[in-house]
Amino acid sequence: MLYFSRWKTFSIWAVVLLGVLFSLPNIYPQSLISSLPNWFPTRQMTLGLDLQGGSHILLKIDTNDLIKAQLESARDEIRTQLRDTRIGYTGLSGTGKVVQVRIRDANQIAAAKEALKSLTTPVSSGLFGTGSVTEMAMDEPEPGLLRFTMTDEGISYRTATALNQSIEVVGRRVNELGTTEPIVQRQGDDRILVQVPGLQDPQRLKDILGQTAKLTFQMVDQTVPVQEAMEGRPPAGSTVMFSRDDPPVPYLIENRVIVSGENLIDAQATFDQRTNEPVVSFRFDSKGAGRFGQATQQNTGKLFAIILDNQVISAPRINEPILGGSGQISGSFTPQSANDLAVLLRAGALPATLTIVEERTVGPSLGADSISAGKFASMVGAVLVIGCMLLVYGKLGLIANLALAANVAMMIAILTLMGSTLTLPGIAGIVLTMGMAVDSNIIIFERVREERAYGKSIVQSFDQGFKQALATVVDANLTTFIVAVILFYVGTGPVRGFAVTLGIGIITTVFTAFTLTRWMVAFWIKRSKPTEFPKGLVHYLPLEPSLPFMKFRNWAFALSGILSVAIIAMMFVKDFNYGVDFKGGSMIEIQAKSHQADAADVRSRLEQLNLGDVQVQEFGTEGELMVRVAAQDAGDNAEQSAVEKIKGEFAEDYDFRRVETVGPTVSSELAWTGTIGILVSMLALLVYIWFRFEWQFGIGAVVSTAHDVIIIVGIYVFLGLEFNLSSIAAILTVVGYSINDTVVIYDRIREMLRKYKKMPIEEIINLALNHTLSRTILTGLTVLLALAALYLYGGEVISSFVFAIIVGVFVGSYSSVFIAGPMLILFKLRSETFEKEDGARKSGASSTVAPASGS
Structure with missing residues (x-):
């Protein structure tokens, strides 16, 4: 046991020497590492969020969004197919996972089934299209009543597809922020893990990830005053939407989409040459440019709305046809908000809403x-x-x-x-x-x-x-x-x-x-x-x-x-003092900017926010407090809303050093x-x-x-x-x-x-x-x-x-x-x-x- 041959001695010390060489860069300053020769190891360990600050965010895709979108698509296809084949129908409706329609003429039931056959046609799935999934199943509970039900495997397929697409979109958005070594990866069947170390503004990341960024250009319906539409019933084919102003301004918007964000090929934050205000310049592809040019030619003098996630960004008047396939979006932007919108538009829209179910942020x-x-x-x-x-x-x-x-x-x-x-x-x-x-x-x-x-x-x-x-x-x-x-x-x-x-x-x-x-x-x-x-x-x-x-x-x-x-x-007989990991809620570490924290004052101000059970205690060094907020009853999104209320109340007096938020699902x-x-x-x-x-x-x-x-x-x-x-x-x-x-x-x-x-x-x-x-x-x-x-x-x-x-x-x-x-x-x-x-x-x-x- 105590004898070592030469090759064993050499091997042992070679391993030790390599270990020392590859560990040394971790104690070197960055200035020294940059001056080292190319052959010398320079890689350093990545520091976690708790050591260099940053955000850990777990996003969950909203399956209900996907189901709703699939039902709307199925309803539109039923309407289009039956109209094209001149088949009379009534009672077209959709609830839950079911869309149904009644065929008026019994002699046209077979033709209707043939026309709607595409809804139940299997779609390819799996690697290289080796599998297939039937997204909707049709049955006829009574003569003439055709019912289409989303299958569980169809929902799973839609969720997996949307998740992969969302990972790509989220990845593009995070990379646009210019952060170093972000991590965006799938977790489970319906979640995306995002880790961004060294991030100086975690709130900006949450704002960018939390938006679906579905951009549309739609005409403003000026046939009826918007107040009349709000008090009564909007005209068929139009919907009341509000702007992002404070207070919000209502608009009556035609449901028909002229051009969508899918037709954008570029978006950049710039300044308006006339007013010097921040704006977002955009360019359409050839298809989008043609449709946008045709719409502006036909509607000169009318208002059109630029809508992001069902909120009106701006509603300018079309003074002349816009034929060049480019334009700009204005709307009381700051330079950063204009840049963030450009980031969202370049990255593309998410297929469904993403909800933050877990957040761990360290300043x-x-x-x-x-x-x-x-x-x-x-x-x-x-x-x-x-x-x-x-x-x-x-x-x-x-x-x-x-x-x-x-x-x-x-x-x-x-x-x-x-x-x-x-x-x-x-x-x-x-x-x-x-x-x-x-x-x-x-x-x-x-x-x-x-x-x-x-x-x-x-x-x-x-x-x-x-x-x-x-x-x-x-x-x-x-x-x-x-x-x-x-x-x-x-x-x-x-x-x-x-x-x-x-x-x-x-x-x-x-x-x-x-x-x-x-x-x-x-x-x-x-x-x-x-x-x-x-x-x-x-x-x-x-x-x-x-x-x-x-x-x-x-x-x-x-x-x-x-x-x-x-x-x-x-x-x-005695309850555990469960942390937010296991019972949900939020834990926030704050530090007084004056280095003198008043726990009683913080507690009383928190009670006025109506956030339920709130605990405040001294933590760490002088001037630091730990705030614990019980889980909110309104679901995972409510946790984020509670944190936003607290930040709005205390941002002027306290620095937020650490935020941990866990929704009830994850806990x-x-x-x-x-x-x-x-x-x-x-x-x-x-x-x-x-x-x-x-x-x-x-x-x-x-x-x-x-x-x-x-x-x-x-x-x-x-x-x-x-x-x-x-x-x-x-x-x-x-x-x-x-x-x-x-x-x-x-x-x-x-x-x-x-x-x-x-x-x-x-x-x-x-x-x-x-x-x-x-x-x-x-x-x-x-x-x-x-x-x-x-x-x-x-x-x-x-x-x-x-x-x-x-x-x-x-x-x-x-x-x-x-x-x-x-x-x-x-x-x-x-x-x-x-x-x-x-x-x-x-x-x-x-x-x-x-x-x-x-x-």
Whole structure:
């Protein structure tokens, strides 16, 4: 284990060197990166929205819009086809998903069915048109009454088509804003995720995304005064519409569309040469130019309206025919609003309305504060972990710290090459990995120390220590990796960033522990030729203590049982403090421009806005407040309206540093996926440990882990901490840590069962717990040091997230010792199980149990 060939040495250091090279640009200033040679890596990690500011917006396509448009299209086609074939009809109407028409002459029913056959003709779908979909089905409930019903597969097809078209339109709109590296991608069957980092004006993005931008040119109906049409009934073929002025001006508009936005080929924000006012200049294609020119020739002296999303932008008079295919739109624009309209027109109209169902916006000032806090917390955590390892292991601690530095460099390099986005929870993942990475070295070093105590030479001790620790380290880290994978799939946004960082950190940890650390130990032994294990503070901990853990197991069971039952009972009488992730609503972080915030004043002003339940509390530094607004009853759009009211009320006195808005649709889904994530992680761990050990170990691990989850949830309920997506991430992290600890102990119990076949199970478990005690204490200490730095200096945003993990480290260590181990006694685990497996292995039979190993 301590011999390395030249090619292995070269490979190890090549990987480490590449990791350092690709991670270095992340600490270089931009001025230095631009001056580096072309061959040198210059790519940097993308910072998440919580670190550089920006917006995360989830849009949902309005299926009702699509159904309504399809019904109108079907009604128009029925009318046109029956008129063209001179078939008399009556009662043409559409409601819900159904359009129906009655044929007057029974002798023309067959001809009507043939004329309307196109409505039920299948349309091609799928890749290369390999499939087909019937959008409407026809039936005849009574003679002469033809009914056309939209099919579910037809609606799904329309939705998928509209979603793809919407993604293209949204992408063009976002790119027109000139933002860097925006993300526009499909999410689910009817949603679009938009992430724009570094955006200075999130409201502008929302305004641009929230408009359908359906532009039409229609004539103004001047045959009847508009007030008369409003008081009575508008003439057939005309509709009353209002302008975007304040107060809005009514117009009577003919329904016939002269030209639509589909005929535009360009739109630019310019200035009117006569008035110097901002306007939008446009150009039609040849078809649009011909239709527009013909209409202006026939209607000289009349008014025509330019309409955007059923609102009149302007209604100028046609003084002369416009034959050039170009013109301009005026309407009290500002330079920015004119530019935004031009952006919308160039990008094209959306096929249906998009509703904002989730928004997470971070202002640039908060992002800068988060970066500063994250860097400082990481540095403090690194210093504490490095100092701890030096004090405990001396020279070996120095080797472990060098491996840790390489580990972090490789982790950052991989994140950079993958194009991953670094978020504040991602920084938490790096800091946590720093604390957990030393666990592999602690397991190895403690095993070496035991081998040396058995009388082996220092070389044999290190060689056997690495061999015996291999299975333990792999098992312990793989269980945590399973949790990271599940966390990635059930999480969203920053939570996923944490999962990615943690997962990559586990991979680099295992690599450095059994390649780089082992190489440096081999090099140190060859050069220094030590005769004893390096001294450190660890010698103040007994190598094999004899604490009577099993003597207190019944007390521990009773205590844990009482606490668990009490917490479950408390959950029925005391509500969770659910965050907006799970109950919907809005959470807004504001900072007083005068640096003196008055919570009482803000609360009273909010109550006047009639937004329902509103909470205001001091948050972070002086002058900052956190405003929570309960979910509005009028659907997802109402959340955005509530935020707009608050901004209108407080924009002059406060800066909006962070806005999180979740509609009722998304909040229920997040709650469900969070619950599923915890359950799936428990099931996956049960299966893995059952496979690697025995069913008794699997159930024992799941019971102890479930105990940890209940205790952590109880902490949230008892202290009234906000329970949100980050809380789910914290619980799953605790699950990973706890199972990591449990696997190390179980691995030693399994080894003891094979070694001491006649010893009672209680004594074996007690012996295993004592043998792994120093590792349990040292690992917990290093992890807590890293987490403490993050809790104290990482900022208010993730403090509750880190606090839950800190509590979880204590709870997880306790359950690994007093719950997971003693559970094996209840299941009457016997060493005969492993005797049979050993016999099967010796006879060549396959076995699912790993070779004996220890911590």
